[in-house]
Amino acid sequence: MGCSKRLGNLFIIFKFINMAKTPPKLLFNKNKTIESNYNEFEKYVKQLDKDFGNILLQNIDKSPDEIREITKDVINNFINKKMSNE
């Protein structure tokens, strides 16, 4: 009841913190190997958002449609987990 309202406020605060953070910069280097540059990309996407970074990297070989559906499932799992904790 009242708890959900507080939770809503918390989301807004989290969102604000998330947006306020300066995103890390991704830089590739011509002198590095392709693998090293890809590792930089991996590091970057995880640093930007660990949860979504892992989803993106685990499914990077799949089609955009599949990635989108997987993301939706993961979002629903996040929500279910949160709701059951409450």
Next chain:
Amino acid sequence: MNRQYIKTISIEGFRGINNKGNPLVIPFNTEGVTSIFAPNGEGKSSIFDSLSYCLNDELKCFKSLERENQDFKTVRNLFHEGDGKIIIQFEDDKFVVQTVEFKINDNGIKEIVSPNKALAESLINQLKDPHNFLDYNSFTEIINNTPENAGKTFLKLIGYEKFSIIQDKLGQLTRNLERDFNINSKKIEINDSLDRIKLSKETILERLKNIGHSNKNFKIKSIIKTCEKGINKIIPEVSCENFIEIDFDKLIDSINSKESKYNDIKEKLVKKNQENEQLLILLKKTMLFTQTKYKRASKLFTNAYKVLPDDKDKYLGELFDVAINTYKGFEEIDKNTCLLCNTTNLGNKNKSFAEIIEIRINKYKKFKEQYSDFKNFLIVLIDTCDLITTENYLFSKSKIVKKVINEFYFNSEVVNRDYFNKMNFSDLLDNYQNLLKSQIELLDSEIATLKKQIPEELLTIVTKLSNYKTIQTNLNEIVEFENIISSVKSYIYYSERWAQYIITVKENFISSNNELMKVIASEISSDTQKFFQEIMMTPEIIPRIEKKDAGQKILMLLQNFYSISEKKAASLLSESYRNALCLSIYFACALKKKSTSGFIILDDITSSFDGGHQRYLLQLIKNKISRISNKKGKQIIMFTHDGELEKSLKALKQESSVKWNHYKLFKESNIKVDIKEIDISKIGIELKRKANNGVLVGVEVRKYFESIVLEIYKQLQIPMQYDLANNRDKRMLHDLITNLRNMMKLYRQIPSMKLMRTLPTDNDFIDILIVEKDVSNKLEHFESSDSSSYTPTFIVGIINKIEDFKNKFQYNCTCPEVNAGKTYYAAVNKKQKGCKCK
């Protein structure tokens, strides 16, 4: 990262190579170049394919064939018994050798059978790269594409294909994010839930007032406490520790059971109260369905209609699709009978209704995305339209579906953008509300009559409990809707977080990748220019590779074309120049790419070049591309069937000594293919053996003679045009010898030029010109006319004379120290290092 080179390959039972029990083994030069020459049909492509199949899962022999013609049963040699076998030895920078063994079964399927299979598979995976292999067909792939594809080909060549794919995917993932995640309709869902909460709160406050409590502020905890106290006052014996869990029906039943004589009246009263309760809820729900929502539906409908094509039928299908999707949510489609109307052949004699639905769904599938917003809203509309559709319209969800199907699909009059506008929403709603109100009034009077028949005290208790029950129900609804809001807010939060995340990733990736590609393209461009010049020797034509700012376009331009600038290379250049540009790009990319494989394998890449440019290309490979003179260069394995090129290869083998292996393939039968290392000093002996055995060697003697004369030119460092050296004219030998003779005459007439003592005299030249005439004109003619004039002894004599001529340019060093006894060419004005002979 250690680079891997191919040390040897052993082939048995693969394609054209049978070699049962005696595999064809080719040692490759890991520090330079290995060139393999073979006329057509001798097994050259089989070796190329064995490498390509094992290292890259590709067979060149199948490349241009339709799938149905690719018979993998021909991959294993048809005459070979048992499995085919290919063993490849790799050697890395630190000279560590690894061996990978492949088995080829009857069906042409390969399998790694090395003792340490996992390690071998890992090595092969690291080396897998289609661009380690280059053949004539690849030129088209590099240049003859649209700029977009040329960009992708370029990225493939430098190994950044994966980045290009990632960039595409990120682009697609960031398109239509709001639509994909239904964020707008989720926001509407929150507003709907808030309306429902508002309604429940109003009901609770109203009921509290009925009981005699007045709460100005809506505080759930205080309301629950008030209710618990109130119930305790009415029924002190009941424990009311948790108001939310009280079973009011049971409580009312237990009170009623004490006064059984009023049961019939009470039952009627309860029934009427329930009816009244439902009508009141419906009446309140109608308040939620506002004009705004109706207008929104109308607007969406109109918008959806605007983007539709003229073909009405397609639009009908889309609406039908909506209806079916809604329908599916309620009941399952029966394959044979329509659950709505029990018809088996609605619209078509041969197909069931369900089948028609499926056909329609498939047909209009592609329209789904375009109208999803409208569709979602329509579904919500249908879900709530029991509130507004009393005027002979719809009464239940299943009937709504039937209506939607009938009206939207079968009745084309409904499919009109004015449909919603024509619906008089206000009247419809007013009528419905009035109907509800009159029914409620009627019920109220009936309830009042019934109440008079029951004692007031009992009635008060039951009425109060009913009010508490309503409060409890509405509190539960508030909890339920707050949970929905919380869940939807979480969904929106995560969806927006994902949207923000993926957009940031995309933008950062694109900018970083663009910068990287610009730098790489610029470096590749610079190398490409150098390589192109070395192959074509045309300073008037300068190519350039350019990465555009946006997208993945990479252009192949001509920076200069005979003073014209910035033209596209593909259409302007002739085929040979285009191929030279492709090769230059390919080499530049291969050297730039940082990969595990330290080798590139080239098949017949010189076919479009004339003799001179072939030699320039080979020089480029030797001096810049291979590891012979470039530490960061590649191990080169090249195949050719060009007999003229083979002369150049032999000469380069001589120059590069231990860093160039040159082999000639010869097929003895369908049983065995073998290789022979080309050593110019042993060719004479081999030819004499062949001549003595009665083999026709006229052509080979002439080629041998050409090689000898070219070797003399090279050793004496006499400048000579490549075109002359590769002239296919039979007069080439004559021209070369005459040229040499004139050179010698010139040197003899200049006193300051000191010649080595053993150089041939002019008479020697006259003799050798006679031999040349015999070789060029008569010997080959003899082979074709079957004349018996030239015996083996005569041919051996000619070979001896050719070799004697060569020896006249040489001397044996008599220095007592380092060089004693060694044979050197008597280079003009130049002695061998350490030689003190006079």
